[in-house]
Every structure is written in C-alpha cells, then in structure tokens.
Amino acid sequence: METKTHKCLLTGECSSAMRAVQDAIHILEGRWKVQIIVSLFFGTKRFKEISRDLPGITDKMLSKELKDLETNKLVKRTVQDSFPPRVDYALTEHGQTLRTVISELSHWGYAHREEIMGKKMAEAV
Amino acid sequence: METKTHKCLLTGECSSAMRAVQDAIHILEGRWKVQIIVSLFFGTKRFKEISRDLPGITDKMLSKELKDLETNKLVKRTVQDSFPPRVDYALTEHGQTLRTVISELSHWGYAHREEIMGKKMAEAV
DNA sequence: CGGCATCCTTGCCGATACTG
DNA sequence: CAGTATCGGCAAGGATGCCG
Numbered sequence: 221m222e223t224k225t226h227k228c229l230l231t232g233e234c235s236s237a238m239r240a241v242q243d244a245i246h247i248l249e250g251r252w253k254v255q256i257i258v259s260l261f262f263g264t265k266r267f268k269e270i271s272r273d274l275p276g277i278t279d280k281m282l283s284k285e286l287k288d289l290e291t292n293k294l295v296k297r298t299v300q301d302s303f304p305p306r307v308d309y310a311l312t313e314h315g316q317t318l319r320t321v322i323s324e325l326s327h328w329g330y331a332h333r334e335e336i337m338g339k340k341m342a343e344a345v
Numbered sequence: 346m347e348t349k350t351h352k353c354l355l356t357g358e359c360s361s362a363m364r365a366v367q368d369a370i371h372i373l374e375g376r377w378k379v380q381i382i383v384s385l386f387f388g389t390k391r392f393k394e395i396s397r398d399l400p401g402i403t404d405k406m407l408s409k410e411l412k413d414l415e416t417n418k419l420v421k422r423t424v425q426d427s428f429p430p431r432v433d434y435a436l437t438e439h440g441q442t443l444r445t446v447i448s449e450l451s452h453w454g455y456a457h458r459e460e461i462m463g464k465k466m467a468e469a470v
Numbered sequence: 471c472g473g474c475a476t477c478c479t480t481g482c483c484g485a486t487a488c489t490g
Numbered sequence: 491c492a493g494t495a496t497c498g499g500c501a502a503g504g505a506t507g508c509c510g
Contacts, residue, residue: 238379238383240453241373241383248370250483254366254370278483280483280484314460321449325370326362327365329367329368331442332372335418335439336417375502391471393472401504403503403505405473408473429472430471430472430473432471432473
C-alpha cells in the first residue's frame with residue numbers, strides 16, 4: 221500500500237486509461253450533447269424535432285453538436301433530397317452503446333444527489 | 346415504438362434522469378477532476394504530491410478543484426497543525442464509488458477509440 | 471508547504487440575421 | 491426546413507506573484 225505504485229500514475233498504462241476516460245467524458249460534456257443523444261434514443265429525428273426537444277438550444281449549437289457527434293460516428297446523418305429539404309438524424313450502432321454509460325452515470329447521479337442532500341431528503345422528495 | 350413516447354423527453358421522469366446524468370458529468374468534466382480522483386485512488390496524498398502527479402496543473406487550479414470535490418463530499422481534507430504545515434487529501438467512501446463509473450467510462454473510451462481508429466489499427470497498437 | 475489574489479487570454483456559447 | 495455567418499459577452503482557467 222505504501223509501495224511506489226504511484227510511479228504509474230500518469231505515465232505508463234494508467235495514462236492510457238486516463239485518456240480513454242477523458243475521451244469518453246469529452247464526448248458527453250457540455251450542455252447539449254447528452255440531451256441530443258437521449259433525444260435520439262427515442263428514434264430517428266429531423267433537425268427541427270430535436271430542436272423542439274431541447275428548449276433553449278440555438279440552430280447554431282444544434283448544428284455544431286450534431287456535426288461533432290457525426291464526426292465521432294455516434295450519429296448518422298441522412299439527407300432526403302425532397303422539397304422542403306429533409307434531413308434525418310439517428311444514432312449509429314456505436315452511438316447506441318452509450319446507453320450503458322449514460323445509464324451508469326444516471327445511477328451514480330441519483331446516488332450522489334442522495335449523498336449531498338441527505339438520505340432523508342431523498343425519500344421526502 | 347412509433348408511439349408518442351417523445352412526449353416525456355425533457356419533461357417528466359426523463360428530465361430527472363437527465364439531470365442526474367448531467368450532475369455526474371459535471372463532476373467529472375474539465376481537464377483535472379478525473380486525474381485528481383484517480384491520483385487519490387492510489388491512497389491519501391498531500392497537496393504537493395497530487396500536484397506532482399498532474400504535470401501542468403497550477404496551484405490555483407488544484408486548490409479550486411480540490412475545494413469543489415470536497416464540497417461534493419468526494420474528498421476529505423485533513424489538516425495536521427505541524428511545521429511545516431501538512432494537509433492530507435483522501436477520497437471519501439462516496440468518492441470511492443466513482444471507481445465503477447470511471448471504469449465504465451474507461452471501457453467505453455477504449456471501445457470508442459477502436460471505433461474511430463478502426464479495429465485493425467487497435468490491434469496494431 | 472499549502473495555498474490565495476491578480477491579471478489576462480481563450481474559446482464557449484447565445485443572439486441575431488441571412489441563405490438555398 | 492435546415493442550416494450558415496457574424497458579433498460579442500462572459501466565465502473558465504493559465505501565468506505569475508505574494509503570504510502564513
């Protein structure tokens with residue numbers, strides 16, 4: 221326990237694991253990413269549909285975030301060349317794997333709220 | 346499946362789950378939080394020890410982040426009034442529960458890297 | 471050693487307007 | 491409908507210096 225295990229801390233295989241964690245968080249962080257993903261958990265959506273699901277988001281942000289998610293192969297963008305223009309967004313298979321992660325985060329988030337607010341309050345609410 | 350389940354999207358119990366996820370992410374996000382926590386996975390540390398584990402972090406940031414983590418009851422701060430001054434930081438029981446979450450994020454992060462870089466490259470590295 | 475105070479840069483993100 | 495273009499505020503956070 222008092223051994224020099226901390227030598228591995230940010231060099232060696234530990235740093236590789238660190239980067240993996242940071243990568244994962246980086247994809248989920250920010251005000252909108254998770255909300256967009258959750259919105260798409262419910263199925264394929266058009267730009268405006270997602271927009272309506274996220275009160276307060278601007279077209280600019282939604283556009284940017286979707287582009288990010290597409291770059292990360294989490295979201296598939298499909299263009300129908302009809303009029304009016306129609307573009308569909310859906311989670312890729314890989315995007316679907318986020319369900320587990322988000323579920324885990326959700327559980328911890330609840331537990332955390334209990335810890336912070338006090339167990340008693342948690343039942344009260 | 347095509348039912349109007351999206352009605353619940355950001356109103357109702359779904360929004361509660363959303364907030365839980367956001368809470369969890371908020372605690373882990375940023376450049377340093379996870380690194381500090383991981384550093385403390387290896388045991389109780391002093392301010393300078395953590396600082397040495399995280400090349401590039403400034404005293405100001407470390408101080409702020411530790412305060413945040415303490416506020417969230419993830420880290421316990423203990424002051425020995427000796428000379429030179431000595432302050433110990435350790436994860437609380439609640440802080441330890443992050444192991445599962447971080448482990449999950451790490452796994453997904455690796456899988457994500459394979460997805461992005463291509464499975465072939467993953468073995469090559 | 472373990473910080474806090476100050477200054478300053480960066481870039482996130484919102485508001486608004488415009489296009490095909 | 492599905493975006494892009496431009497402007498700009500504001501807060502996170504890096505650099506530096508000082509203190510008990």
